[in-house]
Amino acid sequence: MTPATHTPELRAAARRITEGWGVRTAPYLPRRRLVTAAVAALAFATDLPGTAPDAAAEAPKFTVNPFTLGVASGDPKPDSVLLWTRLATRPYEPGGGLPKGRVTLQWEIAHDARFGRVARRGEVTAHSELDHSVHLEVKGLDNDRVYHYRFRAGDWISPAGRTRTAPARTARVTEVRLAAVSCQAYHEGYFTAYRHLADEDLHLVLHLGDYLYEHRVNKTGGARAYTGRGLPALFDRETRTLEDYRLRYALYRSDADLQAAHAAHPFVLTWDDHETENNYAAGRAEGGGVPPEEFLLRRAAAYRAYWENQPLRLPQKPKGPDMRLYRRLHYGRLAQFDVLDTRQYRSDQLYGDGWQLPGPELDDPARTMTGAEQERWLLDGWQNSAATWNVLAQQVTFARRRDAPAADARLDMDSWDGYPAARRRLLAGAATAGVDNLMVLTGDVHVAYAFDLKADWDDPASRTLGTEIATTSISSGGDGSDRPARHDRITRANPHLRFFHGRRGYTTVTLGERRARADFKTVATVTEPGAPLTTAASFVTEAGAPGLRPV
Structure with a gap:
């Protein structure tokens, strides 16, 4: 059910704003609300990752720990899990203390807490347009298995996280x-x-x-x-x-x-x-x-x-x-x-x-x-x-x-x-x-x-x-x-x-x-x-x- 206050026109206008398209194409707004909407848009209108401002920026060189917000995993499936982190050297400041731009991180997921038996590894990009958050879907894992994971940015290594995949859909689980x-x-x-x-x-x-x-x-x-x-x-x-x-x-x-x-x-x-x-x-x-x-x-x-x-x-x-x-x-x-x-x-x-x-x-x-x-x-x-x-x-x-x-x-x-x-x-x-x-x-x-x-x-x-x-x-x-x-x-x-x-x-x-x-x-x-x-x-x-x- 679509609420009466949630028309396609309203959804489209809000989508344009959050995707960085501005408010000039939002004709549903009464004239007296254009200033309010413009201020709101400026507060969170950004380009999407991969656009010119993001691609052209130089990655920061970290002199302090960028992993102040920890790591997390979620939505486990039998062969995959979602890994998360967000970079912030000064988390109580807008932008987390990081400049605009993208940062390349290395990641690895292992069978053991010492990372002696690495199951998968690779690189992932943190974009400033997403507040330098990372959503990494790691596939090809064994089902119903405990894994350990971590990220690296420059010389800094994140805290290690522990996660586990779900059992196979048809598996008997006690x-x-x-x-x-x-x-x-x-x-x-x-x-x-x-x-x-x-x-x-x-x-x-x-x-x-x-x-x-x-x-x-x-x-x-x-x-x-x-x-x-x-x-x-x-x-x-x-x-x-x-x-x-x-x-x-x-x-x-x-x-x-x-x-x-x-x-x-x-x-x-x-x-x-x-x-x-x-x-x-x-x-x-x-x-x-x-x-x-x-x-x-x-x-x-x-x-x-x-x-x-x-x-x-x-x-x-x-x-x-x-x-x-x-x-x-x-x-x-x-x-x-x-x-x-x-x-x-x-x-x-x-x-x-x-x-x-x-x-x-x-x-x-x-x-x-x-x-x-x-x-x-x-x-x-x-x-x-x-x-x-x-x-x-x-x-x-x-x-x-x-x-x-x-x-x-x-x-x-x-x-x-x-x-x-x-x-x-x-x-x-x-x-x-x-x-x-x-x-x-x-x-x-x-x-x-x-x-x-x-x-x-x-x-x-x-x-x-x-x-x-x-x-x-x-x-x-x-x-x-x-x-x-x-x-x-x-x-x-x-x-x-x-x-x-x-x-x-x-x-x-x-x-x-x-x-x-x-x-x-x-x-x-x-x-x-x-x-x-x-x-x-x-x-x-x-x-x-x-x-x-x-x-």
Whole structure:
């Protein structure tokens, strides 16, 4: 479904701007907005790699470390993996402290951590037009194999990363170990959980959104309470331009704990809202107070910076304000991962957004969370799935979640409760496809939830159709507590809710041939660094018999 505010003319104009074609060919802009659009265009209009300015520039000679933002890998397939890095000698400056131009890097990927048995090596170019980021797809690898990789720029060698390929599509796989993470507000605490995550033995990490926040970060780094010189003033503003978003990613990626997690495991990422703006819906800004043409310029900047700074493959590279982020990965015959985008195509939130009393418009079948094309893609993928576990990696709470045990309880309009017809279509499609072991992985809410997905939310004895595991935040919301303020009320209002916890951390999920296990892992504090890791609770669900039970 194409939102009314997201017409081909608007998309084309934003695409021209982000590809460096200027704003003079954007006739849809009212005359009074031409100056605003021109300023926005100057903030992130650049030539594409390979054009004359890029080709003619001389590569810099590095006197300081250009690998300040670490390395990462992502989207593992049986014979390939995506490797990422971004060069920045001074990451807290526009352009990362590097001049315009291209830089040739050497890379290698090896079977061992000492790089004594190199499997592949070569050269790759980092272009200033993409903020000197590198997206290298290494093919011809063995399936289900651990590899180690690194880059070289001049005399500097990057930190070494560890990654692993997926098993062959038809392989019998007895176990897949993953972690679900989300919501890492830099200004609300340290990324301590990522340091522990780096030590886990995992096949992959699923990042479910809110990788960064658009909110301003003051000189002290918010809750991190820096002393001394602190952070530059350029972070003390909301992100709006391409330069703003690039700098914010540099701030986040300079965190040593986040770098450690990326270096240890391949990531599979999707976004939620804060990578662009809180609670936006398709081409509409939060609250609808910004004209669509202005918001699409901001969205184009946010999407481009997201791709530049994540280990994503070329099919995910954005075109103006559009980016195909939903995709599918397989781990042998054991697991199929369907990664959703519930922001770019959704209908606008009803009744003013947030927690509201439900009304008749909620059940309008035209309302969509995913858009028609993505919904068809998902349902077709389930029809063709032969996997034991079908895992839906997505952003916002899927199960019904009432805020009180009363007839006039409110629902969250930003979650799937605001789109119940779309949710019913997915659950019906899963049942029609014979998906017996549906597991929904969720972020967003800054707490840990474990839900049974019911055929009838008002009847606790009705059939259980699957499970939902909502991971807590890495740092968003500050330290939190074991029992959030609304714990008893929410628990009584939702009998299909099996667990509710409010500390920070992540969730590990082990998928086996007969059962799946979820371990909710937390740290006691994020406002102080170095907190130890504990397991708050563990649950299992049996293959062929959905429903969570505590271990």
